Amino acid sequence: MGFKAKARKHNPDGDKKDDSKNNKSKQGEQPCGIKGCEKFSDKSFGGRSLSIDNAIEMWGSGNYSDRKGRVRVCKGCYRKWKKENKSDDSY
């Protein structure tokens, strides 16, 4: 009886979690693809990805860096783009 409780005991450093990557203030890993922008485009930061055509229209060719055919942008840049493009269908 009680063998389950015993089995659980075999866990020397069980509650010693690796928190070394979580002890700093929030930092992104994916930089925004727009030149001159220093924000992050991580999903947790609200970042999005635009097509290259969209990026060229908005920022001009050469003013962004693409990745596999997409341009990752931060929340702010995406909003800017969206604002510029929201009236697309009213033409």
Ligand SMILES: [Zn+2]
């Ligand atoms: Zn940006």
